[in-house]
Amino acid sequence: MSIFIRQLSKSFGHQQVLKEVSFQANPGQVLGFLGPNGAGKSTTMKILTGYLSADSGEVLIKDIPVDRHHKAVSKLIGYLPEHNPLYPEMYISEFLSFIGGLYQMDKRTLRERIGLVMEQCGLMAERTKKIGMLSKGYRQRVGLAKSLLHDPEIIILDEPTSGLDPNQLVEIRQLIREVSKDKTLILSTHIMQEVEALCDKVVIIHKGKIVAQDLLKHLKSDTDDVQLIMETEEPVEASWLEGMAYSDFSFRDAGKIEFSCNNPKVLRQELLELIRTKQLNLVSIRQEDKNLEAVFYKLTRN
Numbered sequence: 001m002s003i004f005i006r007q008l009s010k011s012f013g014h015q016q017v018l019k020e021v022s023f024q025a026n027p028g029q030v031l032g033f034l035g036p037n038g039a040g041k042s043t044t045m046k047i048l049t050g051y052l053s054a055d056s057g058e059v060l061i062k063d064i065p066v067d068r069h070h071k072a073v074s075k076l077i078g079y080l081p082e083h084n085p086l087y088p089e090m091y092i093s094e095f096l097s098f099i100g101g102l103y104q105m106d107k108r109t110l111r112e113r114i115g116l117v118m119e120q121c122g123l124m125a126e127r128t129k130k131i132g133m134l135s136k137g138y139r140q141r142v143g144l145a146k147s148l149l150h151d152p153e154i155i156i157l158d159e160p161t162s163g164l165d166p167n168q169l170v171e172i173r174q175l176i177r178e179v180s181k182d183k184t185l186i187l188s189t190h191i192m193q194e195v196e197a198l199c200d201k202v203v204i205i206h207k208g209k210i211v212a213q214d215l216l217k218h219l220k221s222d223t224d225d226v227q228l229i230m231e232t233e234e235p236v237e238a239s240w241l242e243g244m245a246y247s248d249f250s251f252r253d254a255g256k257i258e259f260s261c262n263n264p265k266v267l268r269q270e271l272l273e274l275i276r277t278k279q280l281n282l283v284s285i286r287q288e289d290k291n292l293e294a295v296f297y298k299l300t301r302n
């Protein structure tokens with residue numbers, strides 16, 4: 001089941017937070033929704049799930065507008081919000097049972113689904129504890145179990161791995177991969193490795209506008225072949241770099257510059273010549289393949 005997002009705009013007071021945001025997520029695909037802090041990711045997620053209304057534009061699921069048919073559509077969506085709200089006084093199964101009641105699930109299905117999602121999310125070992133006693137990572141798992149409980153066709157996860165330890169990260173990513181096979185899954189995250197590991201399609205939002213949307217493999221191959229990163233002890237002036245064999249460069253800080261180039265051999269020679277003539281102390285020049293981080297940085301640095 002696809003989800004169509006068309007021309008969403010949203011302001012809070014005088015601040016326009018979303019500017020004609022459009023994209024589409026398809027079944028069997030994990031869509032990574034990326035953007036710097038404050039770019040508008042959570043606001044978009046809240047509109048997609050009907051928790052917030054847009055000023056203009058629409059979200060369609062099965063041709064149904066989400067804002068006008070929130071109740072019908074909410075059964076199709078599993079949502080893990082950024083600040084995963086839970087009831088600390090409840091046991092996990094008690095909480096899931098309460099949520100199942102909200103979805104009007106019949107008792108037998110609910111019992112089966114609670115067992116299944118608790119198993120899937122690795123919660124069985126913690127079943128005798130109240131939610132308030134769980135660690136942050138386990139509370140995140142409860143949120144994930146909640147979003148999967150009613151077996152929704154669309155799953156929307158806002159920073160699902162925040163607060164997880166490295167082992168939990170691997171397990172939850174594995175789980176996300178599993179559940180995404182026959183679902184439409186949108187995942188918001190800051191973690192580029194997560195996107196590289198999980199996502200088929202990437203949408204990047206910056207200052208409320210979509211600045212890229214493509215399959216991950218296309219997004220990475222659209223860019224120059226490699227990047228050279230030069231670090232010196234002293235600051236470098238931009239004017240010293242004029243005419244060199246790069247296609248683009250940016251300062252990470254005064255003595256750390258990242259170049260995009262397709263002829264690193266020539267550029268490396270030019271940089272070594274610059275080091276010599278300006279008598280700079282070189283810390284390192286290293287070459288990296290273009291990765292999503294570089295693409296993201298290029299599109300969102302201003």
Ligand SMILES: Nc1ncnc2c1ncn2[C@@H]1O[C@H](COP(=O)(O)OP(=O)(O)OP(=O)(O)O)[C@@H](O)[C@H]1O
Nearest residue numbers: 012013017035036037038039040041042043044082
């Ligand atoms: N209810 C609100 N009232 C006023 N401003 C809001 C409200 N919700 C969000 N904003 C503003 O909208 C902008 C986008 O916020 P949003 O939470 O969507 O960003 P984000 O991309 O999810 O950021 P982060 O990665 O930091 O979670 C921010 O400037 C934020 O302060």
